[in-house]
Amino acid sequence: MSTNDVTKRPSASFQSLLRLLPYAKPFRMHFILVMVLVVIFNGTNVLQPWLVKVAIDRDLSTANPQIHGLVVISALYVGSVVIGVVANYFQILVLQFSGQSIIRTIRLDLFRHIERQSMGFFDTNAIGRLVTNVSSDTETVSQFFTNFFLSMIRDGLSLVMIVVAMFELNVRIASYAMVLIPLLFLISLLFRKQLRQRYQRTRTRLSNIVAFLAENLAGIRIIQIFHQEKRQARHFNVLNTAHREANVAEYQLSVIFNRTFELLGNAAVAAIVWIGGIAVLHHTILFGTLYAFISYIRQFFQPINSITQQWNTLQSSMVAADRIGQVLMVEPTVVDPPQPAVVSDEELEGQVEFRNVSFGYKADRPVLRHIDFTVRPGQLIGVVGATGAGKSSVMSLLTRFYDPNEGQIVIDGMDIRRLSQVDLHRIVGLIQQDVYLFSGTIADNIRIFRQEISDDEVVEAARMVGAHEMISRLPQGYQTMLYGKGANLSMGERQLIAFARIVALNPRILILDEATANLDSQTEELVSQGLQAVSHNRTTLVIAHRLATIRSADLILVLDKGRIVERGTHESLLALGGLYADLHAKSGIEYKPEETVHPMRRS
Numbered sequence: 133m134s135t136n137d138v139t140k141r142p143s144a145s146f147q148s149l150l151r152l153l154p155y156a157k158p159f160r161m162h163f164i165l166v167m168v169l170v171v172i173f174n175g176t177n178v179l180q181p182w183l184v185k186v187a188i189d190r191d192l193s194t195a196n197p198q199i200h201g202l203v204v205i206s207a208l209y210v211g212s213v214v215i216g217v218v219a220n221y222f223q224i225l226v227l228q229f230s231g232q233s234i235i236r237t238i239r240l241d242l243f244r245h246i247e248r249q250s251m252g253f254f255d256t257n258a259i260g261r262l263v264t265n266v267s268s269d270t271e272t273v274s275q276f277f278t279n280f281f282l283s284m285i286r287d288g289l290s291l292v293m294i295v296v297a298m299f300e301l302n303v304r305i306a307s308y309a310m311v312l313i314p315l316l317f318l319i320s321l322l323f324r325k326q327l328r329q330r331y332q333r334t335r336t337r338l339s340n341i342v343a344f345l346a347e348n349l350a351g352i353r354i355i356q357i358f359h360q361e362k363r364q365a366r367h368f369n370v371l372n373t374a375h376r377e378a379n380v381a382e383y384q385l386s387v388i389f390n391r392t393f394e395l396l397g398n399a400a401v402a403a404i405v406w407i408g409g410i411a412v413l414h415h416t417i418l419f420g421t422l423y424a425f426i427s428y429i430r431q432f433f434q435p436i437n438s439i440t441q442q443w444n445t446l447q448s449s450m451v452a453a454d455r456i457g458q459v460l461m462v463e464p465t466v467v468d469p470p471q472p473a474v475v476s477d478e479e480l481e482g483q484v485e486f487r488n489v490s491f492g493y494k495a496d497r498p499v500l501r502h503i504d505f506t507v508r509p510g511q512l513i514g515v516v517g518a519t520g521a522g523k524s525s526v527m528s529l530l531t532r533f534y535d536p537n538e539g540q541i542v543i544d545g546m547d548i549r550r551l552s553q554v555d556l557h558r559i560v561g562l563i564q565q566d567v568y569l570f571s572g573t574i575a576d577n578i579r580i581f582r583q584e585i586s587d588d589e590v591v592e593a594a595r596m597v598g599a600h601e602m603i604s605r606l607p608q609g610y611q612t613m614l615y616g617k618g619a620n621l622s623m624g625e626r627q628l629i630a631f632a633r634i635v636a637l638n639p640r641i642l643i644l645d646e647a648t649a650n651l652d653s654q655t656e657e658l659v660s661q662g663l664q665a666v667s668h669n670r671t672t673l674v675i676a677h678r679l680a681t682i683r684s685a686d687l688i689l690v691l692d693k694g695r696i697v698e699r700g701t702h703e704s705l706l707a708l709g710g711l712y713a714d715l716h717a718k719s720g721i722e723y724k725p726e727e728t729v730h731p732m733r734r735s
């Protein structure tokens with residue numbers, strides 16, 4: 133299962149970005165349009181100083197200034213500004229639209245891909261890591277499709293156009309200016325590297341604050357009960373101060389860099405004024421040409437600055453693309469057969485067999501060994517054992533969250549690997565300890581597995597498990613909105629809704645991981661009755677934490693360190709005087725044979 137692990141250190145390779153390139157294919161016309169718009173925008177930028185030069189040299193530097201020529205130049209100047217602005221507007225709009233559309237598709241694919249992974253994938257990949265993949269990594273890659281692409285085209289082209297215009301004006305002065313290009317790139321790259329490190333340090337420290345805050349708010353009750361507020365506040369202050377220091381250091385370097393660049397820009401202008409001024413005095417160039425040179429030198433700095441900035445964008449995009457690629461490359465380990473068997477509800481009996489099943493989350497660490505048992509249709513079996521004995525693992529195999537390493541799990545004589553997972557999960561219903569309710573109404577939650585059922589059927593399902601009265605008492609009844617996994621309901625109420633959900637699904641086989649939480653006696657009674665209703669007429673496998681729950685089970689399996697060490701009915705196991713009898717004694721429930729009324733009694 134280690135192949136599922138996508139937490140290996142990502143590498144910054146251009147290959148990983150190229151792998152995402154097919155996502156950009158549907159937008160190639162958009163990108164071509166952006167390039168055309170960039171050429172127009174850059175053209176207007178380079179044209180403007182040229183127009184001023186023409187105005188100075190042709191129309192103003194003569195004995196008789198040409199008013200008509202000036203008017204034309206001014207009109208052309210205004211026209212070029214307007215065209216430039218419009219081209220820039222659409223260039224940004226089209227590029228953002230394309231970039232964000234590409235990211236939307238990548239994000240969707242990533243989400244769908246993660247959703248269909250097997251459980252083993254989630255064991256090896258922390259949820260936080262995956263959330264980052266879907267949110268921040270995709271956002272970082274979007275910078276490649278927008279900022280990086282735009283900068284390479286716009287700034288690269290802009291630099292070329294300015295250089296050409298300068299050489300066009302005067303080869304000698306243009307050659308002097310060329311010395312600046314490598315110098316500016318060098319300074320810029322050196323600063324950028326440092327700036328990036330400082331930027332990342334600030335981000336990391338900010339994430340520390342966010343993580344600390346989230347953890348504290350989640351555990352606020354414990355913090356208050358144990359009066360840890362001051363200690364936590366001190367810790368928070370340390371993190372906060374660290375962030376401030378990183379932030380100030382980042383801005384300090386940023387200011388030094390920007391001012392250095394500005395200083396160089398002004399020094400270059402001064403040099404051009406000096407060299408160009410002498411040339412004007414010697415009549416080798418005209419005054420307008422000098423003006424145009426000064427303007428181009430000023431324009432020169434911006435693209436170089438911007439291109440070097442993209443180096444960082446490229447680096448982080450490559451790392452993010454690599455992380456996304458690692459997730460996209462993982463294939464689910466539990467897969468449907470090419471031609472799944474078709475089972476009709478009428479034919480289903482619901483017999484479950486484990487045939488010599490062995491399993492480990494990691495191949496070299498078995499947690500279940502040679503599990504062998506049969507549950508006949510409609511029977512109820514209880515699985516008990518100390519914590520970590522392997523009870524949940526048995527159930528996880530029956531739902532195919534994982535596949536066994538050895539042996540077979542069979543329903544009505546058919547290996548469950550021959551069924552599609554959709555069919556399997558229709559046949560095998562699962563009620564987990566920690567009931568997961570989705571944001572939405574209670575009715576939505578009851579019909580979550582079968583959207584097509586009517587409102588009446590929703591109410592009927594709730595009635596059957598005894599949840600109807602409880603739901604009706606809520607101000608909005610079945611339309612009550614549930615938030616944060618149903619946090620606005622009590623544990624018992626959540627359980628009843630989970631039961632109703634299963635009754636609505638009506639699976640032939642039911643797995644029930646009994647909740648360990650203590651319920652008050654009235655709710656416990658309600659939940660017990662709900663359990664009885666939900667397991668009625670179904671093959672039921674219960675992970676029992678209270679032995680009382682399975683006292684009247686048809687069969688009880690006692691697990692110890694992944695093996696079935698005892699099996700039998702409650703009475704026979706007590707009589708055996710082994711592990712079950714021990715567990716029973718420890719659970720503090722004194723067995724009374726005459727006590728016959730119990731929730732899980734078979735009807």
Ligand SMILES: Nc1ncnc2c1ncn2[C@@H]1O[C@H](COP(=O)(O)OP(=O)(O)OP(=O)(O)O)[C@@H](O)[C@H]1O
Pocket residue numbers: 255493494499517518519520521522523524525526
């Ligand atoms: N996702 C997992 N990845 C790796 N090991 C796991 C995973 N889930 C459980 N285990 C290990 O497998 C063994 C059996 O765990 P399992 O959850 O099946 O026991 P259990 O009897 O259900 O325990 P409990 O009553 O505490 O829920 C334990 O050693 C546990 O640490």
